Amino acid sequence: MMATLGKEQAHLIIVVGAGPAGMGVVNQMSKAGHAVVVLNRDIKFGGLAEYGIFPNKLKLRGGLRKSYWEILERPNVHYFGNVSVGRNKDLTVEELRGLGASALVFATGAQGTKTVGVEGDTALGVYHAKDVVYHFNRLPGFAERPFEMGRRVAVIGVGDVMVDVTHWLVRYKQVDEVTAIARRGPAERKYNPKEIRAVCSNIDRDALAKEFARIRPRLEAVGQNPDEILKGMLDEFTKCEPLRSQTRMGFRFLASPRRVLTDAQNRVRALEIEETKLEPKGEDFSAVGLKQYYEFPCDSVVFAVGDRVDETVGLPYKNGVFVTNPVRTNNDPDDSLFQAYDEASGTVIEGVFLTGWARKASEGLVGVAKRDGEWCAEVVTRYLETQSPHDRAVIDGKISQLRRMFDERRVQAIDVEGLRALEDAEKEHSAVNDFIGEFKFVSNQEMLVQIQRMRERPRASAAR
Numbered sequence: 001m002m003a004t005l006g007k008e009q010a011h012l013i014i015v016v017g018a019g020p021a022g023m024g025v026v027n028q029m030s031k032a033g034h035a036v037v038v039l040n041r042d043i044k045f046g047g048l049a050e051y052g053i054f055p056n057k058l059k060l061r062g063g064l065r066k067s068y069w070e071i072l073e074r075p076n077v078h079y080f081g082n083v084s085v086g087r088n089k090d091l092t093v094e095e096l097r098g099l100g101a102s103a104l105v106f107a108t109g110a111q112g113t114k115t116v117g118v119e120g121d122t123a124l125g126v127y128h129a130k131d132v133v134y135h136f137n138r139l140p141g142f143a144e145r146p147f148e149m150g151r152r153v154a155v156i157g158v159g160d161v162m163v164d165v166t167h168w169l170v171r172y173k174q175v176d177e178v179t180a181i182a183r184r185g186p187a188e189r190k191y192n193p194k195e196i197r198a199v200c201s202n203i204d205r206d207a208l209a210k211e212f213a214r215i216r217p218r219l220e221a222v223g224q225n226p227d228e229i230l231k232g233m234l235d236e237f238t239k240c241e242p243l244r245s246q247t248r249m250g251f252r253f254l255a256s257p258r259r260v261l262t263d264a265q266n267r268v269r270a271l272e273i274e275e276t277k278l279e280p281k282g283e284d285f286s287a288v289g290l291k292q293y294y295e296f297p298c299d300s301v302v303f304a305v306g307d308r309v310d311e312t313v314g315l316p317y318k319n320g321v322f323v324t325n326p327v328r329t330n331n332d333p334d335d336s337l338f339q340a341y342d343e344a345s346g347t348v349i350e351g352v353f354l355t356g357w358a359r360k361a362s363e364g365l366v367g368v369a370k371r372d373g374e375w376c377a378e379v380v381t382r383y384l385e386t387q388s389p390h391d392r393a394v395i396d397g398k399i400s401q402l403r404r405m406f407d408e409r410r411v412q413a414i415d416v417e418g419l420r421a422l423e424d425a426e427k428e429h430s431a432v433n434d435f436i437g438e439f440k441f442v443s444n445q446e447m448l449v450q451i452q453r454m455r456e457r458p459r460a461s462a463a464r
Contacts, residue, residue, distance in 0.1 A: 019047020150299020
């Protein structure tokens with residue numbers, strides 16, 4: 001249980017990132033009476049909840065927005081959107097640490113994307129799933145970027161992100177074919193059965209049966225029953241959403257992409273695929289190449305194989321993740337899992353913490369990220385017990401110092417008042433985007449112009 005501080009003193013917590021994990025930290029810390037500064041790369045708060053879940057989940061997004069508004073409008077929470085943190089960004093990690101806050105929490109998500117490192121993965125028509133998701137959720141910087149998919153699309157991966165990308169391709173792009181390609185078999189598919197309902201009307205059942213017949217010997221070789229697996233898969237295709245296009249969706253299992261094949265203009269024309277087999281690995285199976293290759297014709301390729309953190313933030317980084325303390329503790333949750341760590345010196349970075357996908361990329365969705373933020377708040381609270389709080393006047397001075405840094409660097413930091421102005425501007429538009437079910441401005445510049453316009457409106461009225 002977090003102790004509530006007195007009126008004269010508090011700790012100052014800086015949280016970088018306003019997605020579900022970051023907001024989980026902000027909620028807990030501000031409820032405990034601490035002053036919390038939130039720095040967010042995007043103008044809008046929400047992160048994954050705003051720009052990462054499928055657009056038609058308006059009820060979920062609406063509920064999250066309402067709860068986030070309540071948190072950000074607390075008097076001890078100070079929100080600054082449109083502020084980037086990292087090397088050659090608006091603020092650096094070192095500068096934030098120099099402000100002397102009691103703790104600095106990074107909830108920056110996993111802004112990088114993994115690849116499978118195949119030859120030709122920079123060809124025209126090769127995309128990363130995160131970029132596609134950002135595009136159809138209208139994230140500035142991605143909303144107006146062209147995504148030319150052609151008629152036949154290969155999506156690498158069989159998780160929930162594959163389903164979301166396929167949903168977009170089926171419902172909005174209405175391509176001819178979408179094929180989910182998996183290195184392992186159908187028993188190792190990762191999508192949620194409830195999520196597949198969005199596209200199961202488009203799945204070609206006959207083609208799926210033929211795919212099972214093609215890989216049957218390899219499944220039976222490791223003791224898997226193809227008939228049972230197929231039945232289990234088909235049983236998931238219930239309560240399917242109505243057919244919205246004639247797009248055919250299929251699966252290609254035990255298939256490992258080796259090369260992206262291109263035409264003379266460097267556009268995707270096919271994938272070179274290696275056949276694989278399953279090999280026991282503990283309680284699971286891994287895919288092992290068979291040195292047997294074939295071409296799979298397609299016009300575009302989307303890699304939905306996971307994410308990595310943004311190494312330009314400036315925290316210790318290794319193999320796609322920020323480095324955390326390797327020395328385990330007996331606490332629950334384990335403090336070390338959330339502590340940033342400098343391997344070069346072999347020491348914990350004092351007062352710097354990680355949470356959400358910044359701590360463990362692609363681990364779960366909104367609910368898991370929120371819980372991770374709450375766990376991080378517990379770890380930070382234990383740390384604060386070893387630190388002296390600040391006088392409220394000192395905290396106000398540090399926040400004023402931060403504002404001066406924005407002014408000196410001409411950073412147009414957007415506060416909660418600005419966010420409300422932007423919300424009002426969006427409500428004035430009746431041109432709702434059919435796919436996302438609401439209106440969004442698609443560039444930061446548009447948002448900044450609209451915020452300024454709405455802020456000047458009362459003054460203009462008063463002048464008249």
